[in-house]
Amino acid sequence: MKAILILVGTELLNGGMLDTNSIYMAEKLNSYGILIRYKMVVKDDIEEIKTAVNLAKKSGDLVIISGGLGPTIDDLTKQAIARYLDKKLIIDEEELIEIKNKFKQKNIKFLEDNKKEVEKVEGAVSFENKVGMASGMYISGIACFPGVPRELYDLFPRFLKWYSEKKKLEIDKxxxxxxxxxxxxxxxxxxxxxxxxxxxxxxxxxxxxxxxxxxxxxxxxxxxxxxxxxxxxxxxxxxxxxxxSNNMKLEEVVLEMLRERKLTLSVAESCTGGMLSSKIVGVPGASKFYKEGLITYSNSSKEKRLGVNKKTLESYGAVSFEVAKEMVKGLSTDVGISITGVAGPDGGTKEKPVGLVYIGLKVKENVKVIKKVFKGSREEVRKKTVLCSLFYLKELLSEGSN
The missing domain is CATH 3.30.70.2860 (Alpha-Beta Plaits)
Incomplete structure (x- = not known):
């Protein structure tokens, strides 16, 4: 079965809002074996919505619309569907009573415009919105839902369950x-x-x-x-x-390897300025294995905090194989990462260009230093360095398990 998504909202076209609803709906549709053939974004305009529905009906089995069901002048989806199907918009009295009770419970005055939220195309099946006001609607292979994400998340799974039972779908996820x-x-x-x-x-x-x-x-x-x-x-x-192969990011993979081996990690950063540490602490449970993150930006901090030899700094410079090695050896845990480099945009030389980075790694007695030259902006160099350091630590940890 093929579905076409139509996302209604001028704000989705002019950059005022990002579309996240289609991502959510795709995941749910996948679980029912319903493939999305394509999706369209249209502005709040009756004729534009009608045109989109007409095109979608020619190409898919199920048309799914998100947005335009509210009480304001730019909420036009139901009117567009009514015109497309040449049917009237009606209000079910029981549904009107239900929405008025919702407003009363929330101590909000019910306005005449709010009736739009329970309007539906004649012959349509309604789906109660349990977290908001505007109901969902299904008719003639067209399903409509509010654009507010939390309301869509409430309605969409219930609709799919109903639809799969109604159509007796043989689910091939x-x-x-x-x-x-x-x-x-x-x-x-x-x-x-x-x-x-x-x-x-x-x-x-x-x-x-x-x-x-x-x-x-x-x-x-x-x-x-x-x-x-x-x-x-x-x-x-x-x-x-x-x-x-299970969507774990590198920092999650590394921390899982530390957990399995009962090892702890610390890092010393210069040019990345805490970016690596931030990645690590973003993983839930990191505190069990991550002990310390040092930002040793100046030469004096490298000497004082990590024991880097002053002569090494004077002979080779802060951005060097030798300094990266001494930095990582100066960390107290069995596993460590050190980073020193030229992130740019200034500060590069012919011998040490912008993007040059040295990454020190250690797993117990096994110590390595990786040299890389990354292209890109200052931010890009820093991000690439963090990713690279995690990958090569993963490699070093794997060596230790062989």
Missing amino acids: VYIRNLLTYGIPESYLNNKLKRFFTNTNIDYEFLIKDYGIIIRLQSMESNKNLVEKIIKKIYNELGTNIFS
């Missing part, structure tokens, strides 16, 4: 597998893996995120075994460049 990777550019991933992506019953995607690249395979539950066979081939090809 959408099956999605995400592999999170680091260290291989998108074009290289494509070149390495495209020979595996030949089955037309499976959709393949590369999604670039700030924490790596996601390789996504999507099909139906009935094709699960085919998907898993391809996943196995991808693992054999990419190895440890895949850091997660």
